[in-house]
Amino acid sequence: MGGQPLYLAPRLGPRLRSLLDTPELLHTLTDALGSPLNVILPDQLADNLRQFRAVYDTHHLSGQVFLAHKANRSSALLRRLAATDAGVDVASLGELQHALGAGLTPDRITATGPKNPEFLWLAARTSVTVSLDTRGELEQLATLVRGHALPRARVLLRLSGFETSGVRVLTRRSRFGTPVAESAALLDAVERHADVLDLVGVAYHLDTTSLAEKAVALEGCLRVLEECRSRGLRPRAVDIGGGFGVNYLADGGQWERYTTALTEAVLGIRPPLTHGGHGYGLRNESGTLRGTLGLYPAHRPIAGARYLDELLSHPAASLGGRPLAALLLEHLYDLHIEPGRALLDQCGLTLTRVLEVRDQEADGPLAVRLAAKADDVALEDHGVLMDPVLVPEGSPGPPVPVHLFGNLCLESDLITRRTVFLPRRPAPGDLLAFANTAGYCMDFHATRAQHQPAAPKAAAWQEGGRWRWCLDDQYWPTTPVGGAQ
Numbered sequence: 001m002g003g004q005p006l007y008l009a010p011r012l013g014p015r016l017r018s019l020l021d022t023p024e025l026l027h028t029l030t031d032a033l034g035s036p037l038n039v040i041l042p043d044q045l046a047d048n049l050r051q052f053r054a055v056y057d058t059h060h061l062s063g064q065v066f067l068a069h070k071a072n073r074s075s076a077l078l079r080r081l082a083a084t085d086a087g088v089d090v091a092s093l094g095e096l097q098h099a100l101g102a103g104l105t106p107d108r109i110t111a112t113g114p115k116n117p118e119f120l121w122l123a124a125r126t127s128v129t130v131s132l133d134t135r136g137e138l139e140q141l142a143t144l145v146r147g148h149a150l151p152r153a154r155v156l157l158r159l160s161g162f163e164t165s166g167v168r169v170l171t172r173r174s175r176f177g178t179p180v181a182e183s184a185a186l187l188d189a190v191e192r193h194a195d196v197l198d199l200v201g202v203a204y205h206l207d208t209t210s211l212a213e214k215a216v217a218l219e220g221c222l223r224v225l226e227e228c229r230s231r232g233l234r235p236r237a238v239d240i241g242g243g244f245g246v247n248y249l250a251d252g253g254q255w256e257r258y259t260t261a262l263t264e265a266v267l268g269i270r271p272p273l274t275h276g277g278h279g280y281g282l283r284n285e286s287g288t289l290r291g292t293l294g295l296y297p298a299h300r301p302i303a304g305a306r307y308l309d310e311l312l313s314h315p316a317a318s319l320g321g322r323p324l325a326a327l328l329l330e331h332l333y334d335l336h337i338e339p340g341r342a343l344l345d346q347c348g349l350t351l352t353r354v355l356e357v358r359d360q361e362a363d364g365p366l367a368v369r370l371a372a373k374a375d376d377v378a379l380e381d382h383g384v385l386m387d388p389v390l391v392p393e394g395s396p397g398p399p400v401p402v403h404l405f406g407n408l409c410l411e412s413d414l415i416t417r418r419t420v421f422l423p424r425r426p427a428p429g430d431l432l433a434f435a436n437t438a439g440y441c442m443d444f445h446a447t448r449a450q451h452q453p454a455a456p457k458a459a460a461w462q463e464g465g466r467w468r469w470c471l472d473d474q475y476w477p478t479t480p481v482g483g484a485q
């Protein structure tokens with residue numbers, strides 16, 4: 001295999017590191033519960049929440065942090081969340097029922113996303129705040145509240161299609177939300193239905209890493225809030241959605257080297273770095289690099305709470321250039337956020353057992369088959385390239401290039417398309433731990449294809465210097481002795 005090994009080592013916080021340092025426990029868990037197995041660390045969620053709260057404190061802002069439920073189906077995470085002061089953002093009837101059942105009271109729940117009548121009814125019945133996508137949904141909710149004599153519904157208006165006149169920053173198009181250019185008609189409808197709808201504020205969620213785009217959207221929201229006030233409405237909050245991101249990799253240098261080498265491999269300057277020469281969106285057209293790299297920026301030093309801090313410090317170009325936080329504070333608006341991935345940073349890992357190790361062509365990568373399918377470890381599906389950790393680590397020898405295959409009878413069932421370097425030759429029975437999978441990479445795509453099991457979940461926590469665990473569904477904040485704080 002030509003060239004130096006290219007590593008993409010995962011960033012491991014103290015809790016994940018400590019769990020990975022207990023190979024006997026991880027083997028006992030997979031012996032008992034099977035492979036793949038997801039392990040959830042609920043206490044990490046509370047730590048991540050504190051980091052977001054610290055940013056609110058720095059900027060003297062009030063408002064709520066809502067976990068975007070869709071990122072993970074775990075009950076342990078929701079129940080641990082219920083033991084904090086945070087809220088949850090639900091996007092289906094099932095998620096709403098789950099949140100209510102975990103102990104989150106309606107004042108701590110926001111309902112977003114596409115909604116069916118049942119979801120809308122239960123949200124209105126329980127007085128959950130509803131983030132309205134369209135005029136049509138607003139009318140539908142108003143009719144529902146009147147028809148069923150429900151309490152006046154608390155609503156946010158989700159907006160999209162923001163733009164600035166001066167700076168040429170356009171926010172990307174979204175399938176969700178009402179274009180800001182149509183907000184006047186939306187506000188007319190709010191006024192018309194004032195007897196059944198209580199306007200809490202406006203909202204956006206943009207699936208982008210761009211701070212500039214998000215700043216434009218937040219400025220746009222502030223302008224619409226002003227318009228509301230000039231109409232005599234009394235909005236009090238702006239919900240800026242999620243998308244604060246996660247820094248997955250320990251070493252920015254490794255990321256730089258990998259992406260540079262990938263470009264060279266696609267151009268044929270060096271041997272392929274992937275199964276079948278896959279280019280992650282890049283391609284070689286007669287010696288010219290084309291396409292765009294379809295990967296998550298896995299090394300992202302400014303992610304999570306730090307990203308929020310940067311956004312709040314960002315000058316509002318169209319509103320006098322003062323920081324966005326200062327404008328929020330001046331109007332005493334609550335700032336609501338809905339992080340999914342970022343709140344679940346370091347909150348879990350996925351364990352997979354090695355079933356088979358096969359030599360391929362001389363010096364080529366080994367074919368390693370895992371007791372898991374690609375959908376159980378959806379890192380690559382989300383464009384996240386990150387090395388698994390071999391458990392036990394063993395004594396390091398020369399690095400061993402491998403291709404990681406899943407257990408489906410399907411050519412495309414690759415856990416990674418990338419050639420991964422392991423610190424020693426793996427053997428059947430070893431575990432490969434994929435770190436930091438709690439956000440979207442555990443159960444979002446998991447299926448029971450071919451009657452293969454979907455991964456069960458265990459919740460684990462530290463108590464008196466040692467690890468304890470239970471099945472995810474058995475976890476309640478009373479489970480750890482002394483209760484969760």
Ligand SMILES: *Cc1c(COP(=O)(O)O)cnc(C)c1O
Nearest residue numbers: 068112205242243338339340341
């Ligand atoms: C998915 C989603 C989020 C969470 O996004 P992350 O990128 O995981 O932070 C928040 N709000 C809404 C409306 C969403 O659809």
